Amino acid sequence: MDTAEPAFEEPIPAAQSDGADESAVTDKSEGTSAPAIDELTFDQAYDILGRCVTRHPLNRDVLYDALVYCKEERILRDAENHLAALPAFATATQNQYFLLMSLVKAYGLDYLERDDAGELVTAERKEGLTEDEIDDLVATVSFKTTEVGLEFVEQNKPQARLVSLLQLNPERNDTYREVLEFVDEQPRSYNDVKELLAGRPVLQTIIDGKLETMQPSVFVDKLERAGALVWNNGWTLTREGKEFLIDLKNK
Structure with a gap:
């Protein structure tokens, strides 16, 4: 008799996400926000990431590969080029940026902004600045796999x-x-x-x-x-x- 699929297809559930928004996001300007990572347990964040990665079979392998690739911090351009070169990307249903931002919202990737000197542009540094001034301050956008993302990669090799x-x-x-x-x-x-x-x-x-x-x-x-x-x-x-x-x- 057929039995259940391996964990990558059906992530092992932990605690419920207490209503956390699990939907993908294309742009941070959409205005929707998930709970901060420190408002969730590790297992809750892991479950949200698992559902994000496995939700759509045609995106699954690209999302997993993004988590692996971004173990080292990767600038947006490099991450997009890497995903576009994957054979599995040919059948993906969304563009690279959408997929990367889905992982950010699902606690799998950190979204990092840096200035010309390579220093992080934090929320504190943006305080009091106009949108144009913030745009001038941010020189690069990059992604790095979170601890939750690293655990997901390890458990689903x-x-x-x-x-x-x-x-x-x-x-x-x-x-x-x-x-x-x-x-x-x-x-x-x-x-x-x-x-x-x-x-x-x-x-x-x-x-x-x-x-x-x-x-x-x-x-x-x-x-x-x-x-x-x-x-x-x-x-x-x-x-x-x-x-x-x-x-x-x-x-």
Whole structure:
């Protein structure tokens, strides 16, 4: 029987967010604001970040990669260019700035402003200044992963998600490996995988006490959600997927 997905797909819940606004934000000028991080417990902030990252499957891997990339402080231009170069960004539903600001609002990234000397432009430094004066003061905008973001990255590494996926249904491990090897040869379509697995007993599963036949695409979907596959003019292995396949072959 099918069981739950790895944590990256369904984040482990902690305490409730006490009504915290979890919606994404495109611009700080929108006027909506989430509670300050010091008004939430770590688990509450972590849960909000988890929902932000996993809410939309087409944005999920780009958001996760942004958290990884911004472990070191990154200026806006570099962060946007990095995300735009990701294969997964081709199917993202929002632009880079929207995605980065979504992570800021969800406590995964810090939004940092610096002056020409590289010093932080704090709220105190802005007091009494006009908007034009503030614009003149701020030379660069950058992003850096928060402690909450770092913990999310650590708990949801592709390698850990893949191990979790295999542990959920050990009887499918050989098929997962076969799909990884098949995709490693060249980019594959859903139909390619469907033809590969057509008629296999592994597609049989029990749902509500009845024998049902899964679609072969289930294997692709679950490997994609675990971070092993990405669509790039066909399904291909991610770097983590290649490393995981090598580990499987060496066991």
